[in-house]
Amino acid sequence: MPKIPFWIFIVITILYFIAVRVDTMDIDASQYASMSREMLSSHNWLQLYDRGQEYLDKPPFLIWISALSMKIFGVSNFSYKLPSILFALWALYATYRLTKLLYNENTARAAALILATCQGMFLMTNDVRCDTILLSWVVTSIWLIKEWDVTRSYKYLYLGFVAIGFGMMTKGPIALMVPVFSFATDWALKREWKKFFNPAYLLGIVIIAIVLLPMSIGLYQQFDMQPDKVVNGQQHVSGLRFFYWSQSFGRITGESPWKNGADISFLLLNMLWSFLPWVFVLVPVIIANVVTLFKQKFRLQPHQEWISTGGFLLAYLALGSSAYQLPHYIFVAFPLAAIIVAAAIAAFLDQQQYKAIFKILQPFLMTIVVLIFGLVLYLVTYIFPSGIPALILWIAGVAILCYIAFVIKPTGKLLLIPAIGMIIANVFLTNFVYYQLLTYQVGPQAGRYILEHKLPANEIATYKTRDPLNSLDFYAQAMLTGSDSLPDIAGRKYILTMEEGITDLQRNNYKYTTLLQGDLFKVSELTPEFLNPNTRSKATKKYYLVRVE
Numbered sequence: 172m173p174k175i176p177f178w179i180f181i182v183i184t185i186l187y188f189i190a191v192r193v194d195t196m197d198i199d200a201s202q203y204a205s206m207s208r209e210m211l212s213s214h215n216w217l218q219l220y221d222r223g224q225e226y227l228d229k230p231p232f233l234i235w236i237s238a239l240s241m242k243i244f245g246v247s248n249f250s251y252k253l254p255s256i257l258f259a260l261w262a263l264y265a266t267y268r269l270t271k272l273l274y275n276e277n278t279a280r281a282a283a284l285i286l287a288t289c290q291g292m293f294l295m296t297n298d299v300r301c302d303t304i305l306l307s308w309v310v311t312s313i314w315l316i317k318e319w320d321v322t323r324s325y326k327y328l329y330l331g332f333v334a335i336g337f338g339m340m341t342k343g344p345i346a347l348m349v350p351v352f353s354f355a356t357d358w359a360l361k362r363e364w365k366k367f368f369n370p371a372y373l374l375g376i377v378i379i380a381i382v383l384l385p386m387s388i389g390l391y392q393q394f395d396m397q398p399d400k401v402v403n404g405q406q407h408v409s410g411l412r413f414f415y416w417s418q419s420f421g422r423i424t425g426e427s428p429w430k431n432g433a434d435i436s437f438l439l440l441n442m443l444w445s446f447l448p449w450v451f452v453l454v455p456v457i458i459a460n461v462v463t464l465f466k467q468k469f470r471l472q473p474h475q476e477w478i479s480t481g482g483f484l485l486a487y488l489a490l491g492s493s494a495y496q497l498p499h500y501i502f503v504a505f506p507l508a509a510i511i512v513a514a515a516i517a518a519f520l521d522q523q524q525y526k527a528i529f530k531i532l533q534p535f536l537m538t539i540v541v542l543i544f545g546l547v548l549y550l551v552t553y554i555f556p557s558g559i560p561a562l563i564l565w566i567a568g569v570a571i572l573c574y575i576a577f578v579i580k581p582t583g584k585l586l587l588i589p590a591i592g593m594i595i596a597n598v599f600l601t602n603f604v605y606y607q608l609l610t611y612q613v614g615p616q617a618g619r620y621i622l623e624h625k626l627p628a629n630e631i632a633t634y635k636t637r638d639p640l641n642s643l644d645f646y647a648q649a650m651l652t653g654s655d656s657l658p659d660i661a662g663r664k665y666i667l668t669m670e671e672g673i674t675d676l677q678r679n680n681y682k683y684t685t686l687l688q689g690d691l692f693k694v695s696e697l698t699p700e701f702l703n704p705n706t707r708s709k710a711t712k713k714y715y716l717v718r719v720e
Contacts, residue, residue, distance in 0.1 A: 172277040172281060172517040173587075174276070174277050175284050179590070179591070179594075180263070180284070182594060184260060186597060186601065187260070189601055189602065190252065191249045191253070191256075192248065193248070193605045194248065194609040194612065195248065195298075195299065196297075197694070199300065200298050202641040203237065203299060203301075204641065205221070205642070206219060206220070206641075207237035207238040208241060208644070208645055209221075209222070210234055211241050211242055211246070216235065217388060217392065218393040219234060219389075221641075222640065222641070222644065223650065225394075225400060225401075227402050229301055230339070230343060230386060231340065231386055232340040232386075233341060237250075237254055240253050251645075255296060255299045256296050258303055259295060259296055259303050262303075262311075265311040265506070266279075266283050266286050267279045267280060267283040269313055270510050272321060273317070273479070273510065273514075274513075274514055277517065278513050281513040282510045283509070285449050285512050285586075286505060288589070288590045289445065289446045289447065290444055290447045292505070293597040293601070294445070297605055300499055300502075301341050302502040305502075305503050306504075306505055308334050308335070308338030308341060308346055309334075309335075309338050309345075309350065309503055311331075311334040312331045312338060312350050313331075313482070313507075315327045315331035316328060316331035316354065317354075318331075320366070325371060329378055331350070332375035332378040333378055333382060336378065336379040336381070336382025339383060340382065340383060342503075344419045345486075345503060346503075348486070349482055352486055352489070353478040353479070353507070355367070356480075357476055357478045360464070360469060360470060360471040360477050361473075362470065389410075394408055394410030395410055430494040433494075433496035437491065437496050438491050438500060439487075439491075441498035445499070445502070447539075447543075447593070448543075448589045448592075449508070449512045449589070451535060452516070453508050453512050456511055456512065456515040456528065457480060457483070457511060461480075478507075480511055486504040487501065515528075516529075516586055533585055536588070536589050543593070543596050544565075544569065544592065544596065547565065547596050550599070550600075553704065555603060555607040555608065557603040557607075561599065561603050564598065564599070565599070571595065572588060572591065608694050609694060610689075611690055612691070612694060613636070613714045614643035614644075614645070615642055616689055617643055617667050617687060618643045618645065618648075620686065620687045621665075622646065622647050627664075628650070630664040630665055631647075631651050631664075631666075632652065632653045632660035632666050633652070633654075634653055634655070634657070634668040634672045634675075635655050635669060635672040635675070636668060636669060636714070637712075640653075643667070653667070657675060657679060664718060665686075667714065667716050668715055669691070669712055669715070673717075676717070676719075681719055682719070683717040683718060683719050683720060684717060685715055686716045690708075691712045691713065698710055
């Protein structure tokens with residue numbers, strides 16, 4: 172296994188930070204950005220609100236850390252995305268440390284590189300989610316608890332429980348379940364039954380409870396103490412029960428009303444892009460590991476580990492059993508997936524294990540990289556034309572890959588070509604594709620205009636807008652209100668609306684001056700009609716910011 176040079180991680184870090192120039196995407200990322208700005212403005216750090224409305228969905232850690240960043244650096248793309256980028260980088264380090272404990276230095280660097288270059292990690296630094304921070308806390312907890320398992324130093328165990336607590340404050344009980352899945356599987360298959368019973372775990376539970384105390388107090392004060400509040404259309408809603416049970420386990424038991432018809436294959440199908448290109452190694456290797464376990468009659472050898480494979484499989488089954496699933500739910504297990512892939516590649520290169528798998532996968536992975544580069548060229552020359560600079564960069568990227576393919580030693584190609592191919596591809600996606608795509612959101616465009624021209628928030632109204640307003644609030648740095656009824660916004664000097672609204676203004680003899688107009692599209696739901704430049708105008712709608720005379 173080749174030793175991955177440190178400079179590759181520096182390049183990845185730079186690419187992650189370049190993502191701050193890309194605007195936040197509606198709905199979720201913009202919603203969290205708006206809520207963070209709202210928390211900073213209200214100074215209410217224990218209770219969550221979304222545009223002034225009671226919010227009971229995600230735990231508060233992402234909002235807290237984003238609001239704190241905004242307090243230090245001001246409200247901007249940079250301050251909002253900075254915590255997620257830093258946690259992503261920490262996740263790479265924690266994955267490296269965990270893998271080094273399980274295997275060796277070279278495999279550890281490979282695991283960090285695999286995690287860093289899967290498409291989901293690049294996406295998470297662009298489109299901020301709780302999952303970036305969640306996976307960082309989870310892999311940190313597994314690393315620290317394994318450090319305790321090896322050294323028997325209890326400080327690592329208790330720090331691991333602290334990480335679990337913060338993970339739960341980020342996205343709920345799954346932060347506890349994944350470490351439990353990992354170690355329970357490994358210890359059971361090694362018949363290390365004594366490790367299941369340790370009085371120190373009781374103190375660990377207390378530590379988790381202490382970490383969760385601020386969030387629990389906020390939930391209790393906001394909801395449990397005020398049962399008459401209407402939350403999500405219901406009264407007598409317990410915030411504590413919602414967080415500790417309904418939001419997670421309720422989706423499996425059927426108690427939760429959230430359902431979207433996703434089945435057990437949903438997350439795997441979405442991993443075809445989110446864990447690209449490494450998913451094509453992951454799946455056959457997991458199958459091979461399970462077959463080996465059967466042959467060994469479910470007993471691991473001393474040199475084997477199932478922290479990664481067992482943790483990933485059980486996490487997948489738990490998440491895949493939910494009645495409501497989204498593609499990013501599986502991201503929490505990506506560090507474990509990266510370890511599985513890195514260990515398999517190391518075993519193949521160093522010991523010629525998995526030969527049948529990699530005999531097929533080596534040319535297949537190279538083909539995937541070629542297809543990705545072909546897609547990138549198509550995107551920057553036809554879908555979102557980016558001119559000569561993009562074409563020159565693309566040629567340079569091809570030259571770099573050719574150099575690796577024909578000059579680098581054979582042992583490095585299997586890992587380096589897909590990894591560097593993904594890095595180069597995301598240079599284009601971040602700087603040319605995402606950057607242009609996000610210009611079709613009304614929120615950042617209108618919000619910046621409002622902020623730069625210092626339009627008073629109390630004189631602005633939205634009228635018959637269909638685009639989410641969270642990004643508008645964030646970029647305008649104000650909570651803007653509106654209505655679908657003209658009488659409700661009478662007296663407002665500035666109106667943000669769409670073609671339907673303009674027709675109403677004209678029909679009611681309003682005199683106005685257009686300050687800003689542009690094309691609008693829901694960029695999180697791309698369609699062939701939008702992606703085709705020749706038909707894009709049919710897929711988009713017009714928005715207008717007007718000043719009423």
